[in-house]
Amino acid sequence: MTDAVALLGILWIGLTLYTVLGGADFGAGVWHLVTGRKPGGPYDPARERDLLEHTIGPVWEANHVWLIFVITVFWTAFPSAFGAFAATMYIPLTIAALGIIGRGAAFAFRKATDVGWQFKAYGLAFGISSVLTPFVLGMIAGGVASGRVPPVIGAGDIIWAWTNPTSIYTGLLAVGSCAYLAAVYLSRDAEREGEPALAEAFRRRALGTGIGLGVVAFAGLAILRTDAPQLVHGITHRGLPIVLLSLVCGAVSLILLARRRLAAARVVAAATVGTLLWGWGAAQYPILLYPDLTIDRAAAYPTVLRTTLGVIAFSAVLLVPSIAWLLGMFQRREPAGE
Known part of the structure; x- marks a missing residue:
């Protein structure tokens, strides 16, 4: 394995972590948006929002570490x-950045106000913002996967590259x-x-x-066959397993959800989304x-690659235990009375 391939693998691990951790935070915002306003069922909608905010509150910004990591390793x-x-x-990168910033600001300011209209x-x-941001990020991924980002600076269509049929499909898939x-x-x-x-x-x-x-994933294959044939070829060959x-x-x-095996379903659901991402990478x-910018051709100088690997190895000693401790700490149920 070359240093370039190793770094791409590390980058993809970071992207996977952002997808299964940060993606869930975006999803919590989606459910926050569609939650009802008035009690009328077996639970109070206000309690649902409290659970959403309690769940994502301690870790939502920490998840963006992985996005920053991916961008840094990429460039x-x-x-x-x-x-x-x-x-x-x-x-779309600017739109996504504004969405992330706006989402964070709105979440924080909502906690700091008691004025009714401001709160709403x-x-x-x-x-x-929780819907817009993953949709745009998915559109970006669709543009890359469908071959609409040429390897020459300034040669791409800055509008069609992320508004094409594949991008719309992958945006919906992301949300x-x-x-x-x-x-x-x-x-x-x-x-x-x-x-x-x-x-x-x-x-x-x-x-x-x-x-x-x-259903959306299978239906979208019809779009990919005509709009991104090289992606379909990769999915049905190298990426098929x-x-x-x-x-x-x-x-x-x-099946686990149907049987109410919620702890196990959590792990397998993350694996579902994560392996889909790796299937794209393999494809x-x-x-x-x-059409032809390979990993080796795009890689930086060998000295840069080796130095980057060394820095990542050193940083992982600090970052991985810290993130694991943070996530684990807030997964433990608080004792009664605290």
């Missing part, structure tokens, strides 16, 4: 590919994946917090969203940008 290890990517995708406005802004992960995670969190009605509500949402996501694994994980996660390997 350091593969500068020519990053330059072409950023030059073509600067509009910040909640609405938080929810809309659906976020909502699915969030519903699965929240069903387990509600169960752990002693909220059986909320746990059941999120379990049903997870089942419905998971089935809908599967991983894509099939994702399908199996998806089916198992739905496109060793191409970074179509």
Whole structure:
């Protein structure tokens, strides 16, 4: 394995972590947006929002560490590919950045106000940003996967590169994946917090969203066949084993949800989305940008690659235990009376 391939693998691990952790946070915002306003069922909608905010509050900003990590490794290890990517995708990248900032500001300001209309406005802004941001990030991924980011700076269509049929499809897939992960995670969190009605509500949402996501995923293959044939070829050849694994994980996660095995469903749901991402990576390997920019051609100088690997290894000693401790600490149920 070359240093360039190793760094790409590390980058993809970071992207996977951002997808299954940060994606669930975005999904919580999606459910925050669609939650009812008035009590009228087995639980109070206000309690649902409290659970959503309690679940994501301690870790939502920490998850953006992985996005920053991915961007940093991308431009350091593969500068020519990053330059072409950023030059073509600067509009959706800016929209996504504004969405992340707006989402964070709205979440914080909502906690700091007791004025009714401001409270509602910040909640609405938080929810809309939680839908918009993963949708745009998914559109960016679709543009890359469909070969609309040429390896030459300034050669790409800065509008069609991210508004094409494949990008719309992957944007919807991204939002659906976020909502699915969030519903699965929240069903387990509600169960752990002693909220059986909320746990059941999120379990049903997870089942419905998971089935809908599967339908969208299969229906979108018709779009990919005509709009991104090289991606379909990769998925049905090199990436096929991983894509099939994702399908199996998806089916198992739905079975676990149906049987109310919420803790296990949480792990398998994350594996479903994560393996789908790796299936895309395998389908496109060793191409970074179509038609012919390979990993080796896009890689930085060997000295830069080795130094980057060393810095990542050193940083991982600090970062990984810290993130694991943070996540683990807030997964433990507080003793009664605290």
